[in-house]
Amino acid sequence: MTPVVTTDALDLHRHRVAPATDATRPPLLLLHGTGGDEHDLIELGHAVAPGAALLSVRGNVREGDAPRFFRRLAEGVLDQDDVRRRAADLAAFVAAARERYGLAAPTALGFSNGANMAAALLALHPGTLAGAVLLRPMVPLDPWPTTVPRPVDAARPGTPVLIVSGTDDPLMRPGEAERLAVLLRQDGAAVAHHTVRAGHGLTGDDVAIATAWLARRPFVS
Template sequence: MADYHYREGRGADATAPLFFVFHGTGGDESQFFDLAGELLPGARVIAPRGDVSEGGALRYFRRTGEGVYDMDDLRLRTAKMIELVTARKAEGSARAVVGLGYSNGANILASVQFAAPELFDATVLMHPLIPFTPPKADFSGKRVLITAGRRDPIGPAAVTQALSDYFARRGADTTLFWHQGGHELRPEELQEAQRFLKPVGA
């Protein structure tokens, strides 16, 4: 069993959507917990805490520099996260499994999708950076929203566009939403996430 520490919402119906939320570097399991309840009311929220420390800032996998990932560590921790998601999914009969991640959280979520495309029905990747070529996978019937800033110094626009194109080519119903800022989260992208997730809670 994966030994991630995570925060969990209580009281959701057994068939309620299962909503995993992944924080950014320096955040923790509370960063998006309340937001998750606003974006998808009634969902069972699971918020894992990253278990890698980078100068005291929590992350989900190691890197050797800005945008330079320790790929062996990423593979290890991706497998560990798949184990966590699979175990929580098996506890009930959720009608949908949904993920949302920001920055480093978006990157671990995307990596899980690459390795296990069947796990998530819909995902929101906010300001992801995937500086490697993802593997071949089939995302038919899946929905993906990517949000990003056109002036993001961490996630170059061309790399973000390439990730969106990857999901679309692989069969996902893909939406790419831009704002005019940088790496910060803006209200308009959260509103877009809420619109994207609305059908899941219907």
Template sequence: MTEFPAPVVALAGSTDPAAPLVVLLHGRGSDEREIVTLAGHLPDGPAYAAVRAPIAEGGGYAWFTNRGIGRPVAESLAETMAWFRTWLDEVVPAGRPVLLVGFSGGAAFAGGLLLQDPSRYAGAAVLYGTLPFDAGLAVTPGLLEGAHAFVAQGDEDHVIPRELLDRTWDHLHGDSGATTRSRRDPGGHGITRETLDELGDWISERLALGR
């Protein structure tokens, strides 16, 4: 079992310990300081926690080792998800809503967490990334019945393999059973202002916030 460092977390938004928590998960090679800036463009009301991934890589951090872009090694993903759940279950009491927002590699991690335990989360946003297919997690029809997802993709995204983007889009809109809101951009591998606006609306709806 790999020994990971204690989580490093950047906080923003509400300091009320009962406030809904939005967990921000950065992309491969990035860190918590970059993605926490999204909180300034998202709804007031929740607490925001940007967590640093536990694997050092490329001057930043990664959520899992991979066998190709968007293709996690199953054993690595299982270990990092267990590490994350240990942290989450320690800091978030039962009954406090938790919503996941992941970008790129963080999107695959958020998707993995949702697939592992759909009832734990108020929803998961998969932004410009893929679900972790063929990585030791069940991706069966109806598994996400009752769960909520937000998926955003760029039509000119050449970072994540198109086959994985298409498979993610089709699965979340179809066999998964999830209630899915989605947005397609004409651009590439980056979060647009329009996507942030729609993501903010989705967060408000999922957490019953007034906007």
């Protein structure tokens, strides 16, 4: 599905941009968890990819006072129509932001709700992301799309994806991260899945794994 890019697409999301200081690093698209904002993952982005340009986005859905990237009907029950609509909005925003700020296709760094949105982008809008680091994700789409048109220049078989799940995460169903890895591999992604001794919150192990994985990713302009 090709996102609709308009002149006001940048207004779809409040965002923050940190310019690159290392031109060899691909840019990161930072997608926070529930209750975060566009400032939330800046420090993490600098830690895992020193010198990379950062495009950090605030979700424009509210759950009480907590920003999110899409609605949910209950804990672990996602509004499927809203996931698809918000993914299209974010894909259009990324296209507009790339043009405005002169960015290459970004690698997403998403936590929890932000990781779920990044996974939805990979499935619904191939070519928007050059790769993704998914920290504590779940499967965001049910059913998983199987007939999404994939332009030849955007299909990119082997899109690199890192999933990091926690052994004691109370918010994840057993096998959820493994199921997501299988679905992404079926779409042609090159998925690495790591499990850390942690709950839903991030740890130093998450930072170390993401840093090492991103350091091995080549820059694609």
